[in-house]
Amino acid sequence: MKILVLGADGYLGWPTTMYFAAKGHExxxxxxxxxxQFAAEVNExxxxxxxxxxxxxxxxxxxxxxxxxxxxxxDITNYxxxxxxxxxxxxxxxxxxxxxPSSPWSMFSYENAKRTIENNLIGTFNVAWxxxxxxxxxxxxxxxxxxxxxxxxxxxxxGFFEYEYRNRKETRxxxxxxxxxxxxxxxxxxxxxxxxxxxxxxxxxxxxxGPVLGIVTEEMLLxxxxxxxxxxxxxxxxxxxxxxxxxxxxxxxCDYPLTVYGKGGQTRGYLNIKDTVQCINLAAxxxxxxxxxxxxxxxxxxxxxxxxxxxxxxxxTKLGLDVKISNVPNPRKEAEEHYYNPEYxxxxxxxxxxxYLTADVIMEMMQIVQQYRKQIKQNTIFNCNSWNT
Amino acid sequence: MKILVLGADGYLGWPTTMYFAAKGHExxxxxxxxxxQFAAEVNExxxxxxxxxxxxxxxxxxxxxxxxxxxxxxDITNYxxxxxxxxxxxxxxxxxxxxxPSSPWSMFSYENAKRTIENNLIGTFNVAWxxxxxxxxxxxxxxxxxxxxxxxxxxxxxGFFEYEYRNRKETRxxxxxxxxxxxxxxxxxxxxxxxxxxxxxxxxxxxxxGPVLGIVTEEMLLxxxxxxxxxxxxxxxxxxxxxxxxxxxxxxxCDYPLTVYGKGGQTRGYLNIKDTVQCINLAAxxxxxxxxxxxxxxxxxxxxxxxxxxxxxxxxTKLGLDVKISNVPNPRKEAEEHYYNPEYxxxxxxxxxxxYLTADVIMEMMQIVQQYRKQIKQNTIFNCNSWNT
Numbered sequence: 187m188k189i190l191v192l193g194a195d196g197y198l199g200w201p202t203t204m205y206f207a208a209k210g211h212e213x214x215x216x217x218x219x220x221x222x223q224f225a226a227e228v229n230e231x232x233x234x235x236x237x238x239x240x241x242x243x244x245x246x247x248x249x250x251x252x253x254x255x256x257x258x259x260x261d262i263t264n265y266x267x268x269x270x271x272x273x274x275x276x277x278x279x280x281x282x283x284x285x286x287p288s289s290p291w292s293m294f295s296y297e298n299a300k301r302t303i304e305n306n307l308i309g310t311f312n313v314a315w316x317x318x319x320x321x322x323x324x325x326x327x328x329x330x331x332x333x334x335x336x337x338x339x340x341x342x343x344x345g346f347f348e349y350e351y352r353n354r355k356e357t358r359x360x361x362x363x364x365x366x367x368x369x370x371x372x373x374x375x376x377x378x379x380x381x382x383x384x385x386x387x388x389x390x391x392x393x394x395x396g397p398v399l400g401i402v403t404e405e406m407l408l409x410x411x412x413x414x415x416x417x418x419x420x421x422x423x424x425x426x427x428x429x430x431x432x433x434x435x436x437x438x439x440c441d442y443p444l445t446v447y448g449k450g451g452q453t454r455g456y457l458n459i460k461d462t463v464q465c466i467n468l469a470a471x472x473x474x475x476x477x478x479x480x481x482x483x484x485x486x487x488x489x490x491x492x493x494x495x496x497x498x499x500x501x502x503t504k505l506g507l508d509v510k511i512s513n514v515p516n517p518r519k520e521a522e523e524h525y526y527n528p529e530y531x532x533x534x535x536x537x538x539x540x541x542y543l544t545a546d547v548i549m550e551m552m553q554i555v556q557q558y559r560k561q562i563k564q565n566t567i568f569n570c571n572s573w574n575t
Numbered sequence: 576m577k578i579l580v581l582g583a584d585g586y587l588g589w590p591t592t593m594y595f596a597a598k599g600h601e602x603x604x605x606x607x608x609x610x611x612q613f614a615a616e617v618n619e620x621x622x623x624x625x626x627x628x629x630x631x632x633x634x635x636x637x638x639x640x641x642x643x644x645x646x647x648x649x650d651i652t653n654y655x656x657x658x659x660x661x662x663x664x665x666x667x668x669x670x671x672x673x674x675x676p677s678s679p680w681s682m683f684s685y686e687n688a689k690r691t692i693e694n695n696l697i698g699t700f701n702v703a704w705x706x707x708x709x710x711x712x713x714x715x716x717x718x719x720x721x722x723x724x725x726x727x728x729x730x731x732x733x734g735f736f737e738y739e740y741r742n743r744k745e746t747r748x749x750x751x752x753x754x755x756x757x758x759x760x761x762x763x764x765x766x767x768x769x770x771x772x773x774x775x776x777x778x779x780x781x782x783x784x785g786p787v788l789g790i791v792t793e794e795m796l797l798x799x800x801x802x803x804x805x806x807x808x809x810x811x812x813x814x815x816x817x818x819x820x821x822x823x824x825x826x827x828x829c830d831y832p833l834t835v836y837g838k839g840g841q842t843r844g845y846l847n848i849k850d851t852v853q854c855i856n857l858a859a860x861x862x863x864x865x866x867x868x869x870x871x872x873x874x875x876x877x878x879x880x881x882x883x884x885x886x887x888x889x890x891x892t893k894l895g896l897d898v899k900i901s902n903v904p905n906p907r908k909e910a911e912e913h914y915y916n917p918e919y920x921x922x923x924x925x926x927x928x929x930x931y932l933t934a935d936v937i938m939e940m941m942q943i944v945q946q947y948r949k950q951i952k953q954n955t956i957f958n959c960n961s962w963n964t
Contacts, residue, residue: 265685296654296704303700304693307763311692315685338747340740349738351729351749354914358727358750360740363769370770374696374763380752381759385908519774525743 187470188212190275192262192313193283195239196221198329198398198462200419202281204246204405205463206470207255214275215239216284218261220305221427224291224298230424230566233436233558234415245416249408263308269316272324279470280317282328284309285375289333289366290517291426299367306371307378314382314390325389325473327466330376332396332455332483332528333369334362337521342528345392345481359481365520380479387477391469395462396455396485399431399543401554403460413554419459424566430491431456433567434498435548438509439555440562444499448516450492451523455485455530458541468536483530486540494543501548576859577601579664581651581702582672584628585610587718587787587851589808591670593635593794594852595859596644603664604628605673607650609694610816613680613687619813619955622825622947623804634805638797652697658705661713668859669706671717673698674764678722678755679906680815688756695760696767703771703779711777714862716855719765719781721844721872721917722758723751726910731917734781734870748870754909769868776866780858784851785844785874788820788932790943792849802943808848813955819880820845822956823887824937827898828944829951833888837905839881840912844874844919847930857925872919875929883932890937 189206193199194215203215217239225231237245243257260267262284272280285306286292292302310328317324335342338360348357359380362373379390401421406413422428423436434444457465465484474480489497495511502509516522534540541547555562578595582588583604592604606628614620626634632646649656651673661669674695675681681691699717706713724731727749737746748769751762768779790810795802811817812825823833846854854873863869878886884900891898905911923929930936944951 265689296708299704300654300697300700303696307692307696308689311689315688319685339745340738340743343740347740349729349740349750351732351736351738354729356728358752361738361747361750363747363766363773365774367770370766373766377752377759377762377766381756384752385754 187278188276189470190272190277190280191215191283192280193217193285194257195219196283197420197422198459199283200242201403201405201459201463202283202466203255204417205403205467207246207250207252208405213255214271214277215243215255215257216260216262216271218259220261221287224286225422225427228291228294228424228426230422230427232420232422233555233561234418234421236418236420237416242417262312263305265312265316268312269320272316272320277324279325279327280313281466282310282313282326285329286368288426289368292368293366294426302367303371307374310375310378314379314388317388318382318386322386322388322476325391325470326379327391327393327469328375328379330392330394331369331372332394332485333364334373334376334394335360335528336363336365337524337526339525342483344483344529344532345479365518383477383479389473389476391474391480391482393465393469393482393484396457397429397431398457398459398462399429400459400547401551403463431494431498434495435551435555436562437567438498438502438507439552439559440564440567442567443510443512444495446491446495446511446513447518448513449522450495450513451490452520453488453490453524453526455483455488455528456543457484457486458543458547460541461486461538464538465533468533468538472536482532483528484533485528485530487542488526488528497543497545498548501545501552504545505549505552576667577665578859579661579666579669580604580672581669582606582674583646584608585672586809586811587848588672589631590792590794590848590852591672591855592644593806594792594856596635596639596641597794602644603660603666604632604644604646605649605651605660607648609650610676613675614811614816617680617683617813617815619811619816621809621811622944622950623807623810625807625809626805631806651701652694654701654705657701658709661705661709666713668714668716669702670855671699671702671715674718675757677815678757681757682755683815691756692760696763699764699767703768703777706777707771707775711775711865714859715768715777715779716858717764717768717779717781719783720758720761721783721785721874722753723762723765723783724749724917725752725754726913726915728914731872733872733918733921734868754907772866772868778862778865780863780869780871782854782858782871782873785846786818786820787846787848787851788818789848789936790940792852820883820887823884824940824944825951826956827887827891827896828941828948829953829956831956832899832901833884835880835884835900835902836907837902838911839884839902840879841909842877842879842913842915844872844877844917845932846873846875847932847936849930850875850927853927854922857922857927861925871921872917873922874917874919876931877915877917886932886934887937890934890941893934894938894941
């Protein structure tokens with residue numbers, strides 16, 4: 187297959203680029219480095235320095251003795267750029283990660299909220315329009331978020347559900363309401379893609395992904411037992427761009443109490459970064475039929491924040507760390523205890539082999555973070571901005 | 576009250592401006608004339624020439640011997656402009672009409688679709704953000720569209736509904752899916768405002784309005800039996816900016832068959848322009864509580880397109896016209912026969928006195944259009960662009 191990865195410099199984009207390249211697919215990675223800019227604005231750099239996409243791909247091609255992985259630097263909100271790339275490369279599948287991915291960042295200021303709306307909606311619109319114009323057969327895989335659903339008092343289906351109102355039945359997208367501007371844009375993206383699918387028969391998979399954890403994927407090992415750090419992906423641990431488990435691991439390593447927001451009963455479905463790339467591949471190998479939006483919930487285990495903190499504490503103890511947990515005032519407007527029961531069988535049925543969150547997984551992360559302990563910026567570990575003031 | 580009308584130059588904005596001014600409210604009308612630009616691009620001018628907002632307001636103040644109605648020319652997607660106006664004027668209520676309002680126009684080209692998304696979403700975002708920052712007590716009344724619901728196989732509630740999934744219950748917004756890019760942006764607007772209401776306790780009314788018909792409102796009469804044409808609102812009759820009944824009336828007057836799309840079983844809830852201004856006033860007089868998005872379905876009667884065409888035919892016959900009806904290929908991707916049963920009791924319960932679609936109402940419209948018969952552009956009457964090619 188020919189795979190176009192949008193946002194190929196990112197935490198998930200880069201491992202995805204390598205994953206498909208390692209399988210022998212032709213991959214073209216695109217990025218405009220806007221996430222690097224966004225992260226720098228809030229003083230959050232990755233734990234270890236990351237080469238540019240150009241240099242990562244050059245290095246990858248050298249080390250794998252291959253030349254099928256390419257890059258293009260540009261902004262997908264620029265239709266001229268995006269449509270030219272799609273015409274020239276002629277992909278079978280577009281993997282769309284090129285969105286502002288942080289909910290706290292989207293809530294930080296007027297400018298951040300506006301840029302999140304513009305970047306995410308115009309980017310997704312351009313992808314859909316270009317595919318409709320150039321080749322409606324191209325499969326679009328868009329990274330959604332399980333946060334679109336919020337925390338309803340019912341089970342959460344994988345996208346659509348049948349409901350009854352006044353003794354008549356209908357099937358539509360489950361009603362979604364998210365806790366941030368970022369989440370709202372993801373709901374809007376889904377509705378936009380659904381419209382394109384209904385109207386022009388596109389083939390779209392929307393993956394409602396839970397928070398991702400982890401650092402290393404198979405491709406960083408290159409067949410060895412120790413990863414090649416030059417191939418590492420951008421690992422964030424700050425308030426804005428670090429996902430919760432990654433943040434906890436860094437806090438544990440530098441003797442900072444794990445910061446649990448409020449009561450810590452917030453429940454989500456999580457997955458390992460190794461499973462993200464697996465899921466994307468499973469989706470790419472099985473394109474949906476034209477005209478039907480396919481939604482799959484992308485997660486492998488459900489935890490409360492307290493459960494995550496406890497697991498990090500246990501793993502830390504095994505490594506001789508004294509990990510403390512601290513409940514801090516919740517900066518977010520969200521339920522701290524709630525019903526949560528998402529369905530997530532579709533990807534398992536396609537063959538997903540989950541990498542569950544064992545103590546070994548956390549300890550492996552801790553050992554890598556330990557090597558970069560001196561580079562941890564203390565003020566990035568917890569710098570809490572309230573969302574609703 | 577102090578009323579800020581966004582989109583005050585428009586078909587509904589101008590009658591609304593006069594309605595509140597006539598009641599003695601201080602009104603500030605804002606427009607940037609972008610709809611005039613959009614309409615001119617597709618060669619659709621209003622049936623009769625319309626003065627600028629500045630001149631309409633000057634004329635209104637002279638003729639009503641008043642000076643409480645003011646204007647400001649500018650673009651609400653410019654936050655600096657909008658927030659300065661809100662700070663300076665300090666409204667009690669903002670009536671938000673400032674959106675690209677045409678579904679066919681939004682489907683015409685890439686540029687039109689993109690401008691619809693940007694204009695509608697950034698405009699609405701700016702209004703919500705400015706109110707949150709400046710004074711969360713300001714009541715926002717946003718014109719939504721009943722088209723957000725599409726044509727579900729169940730009854731349509733007024734916004735929220737209780738549903739059951741796997742034996743558990745929840746209440747959320749009814750799942751919406753609209754038939755155009757325009758409708759999709761309106762769904763997205765609703766979700767955005769809902770987010771602001773949940774997070775920052777804003778007071779928002781979202782009016783899911785059906786297609787509007789008519790020309791004359793009470794304020795254009797100034798107490799006389801014949802309207803003052805200088806106070807007329809922009810009356811469009813083309814494919815893009817004319818609503819269906821208005822288009823039929825113009826077609827009838829110039830002996831062109833009424834163009835019914837497909838089978839003509841498309842069913843919607845309609846209302847007279849006199850009822851639109853009444854509804855807005857009823858909403859303004861009863862602001863919702865903080866933190867609860869209030870949605871009301873704004874319509875007074877439900878018709879199929881065939882029923883509308885038949886009523887125009889009957890009214891035309893009474894005036895000695897020979898009105899023909901022609902079923903043309905449907906340019907839209909929509910069901911031509913479907914279940915449709917919206918609830919619309921909230922505004923009636925607030926005191927709405929409907930102006931139903933009688934033969935007299937249609938004949939009055941025909942008599943006005945007849946006076947401008949020579950100005951009707953034949954190529955505007957039916958210039959059908961398919962949506963899904």
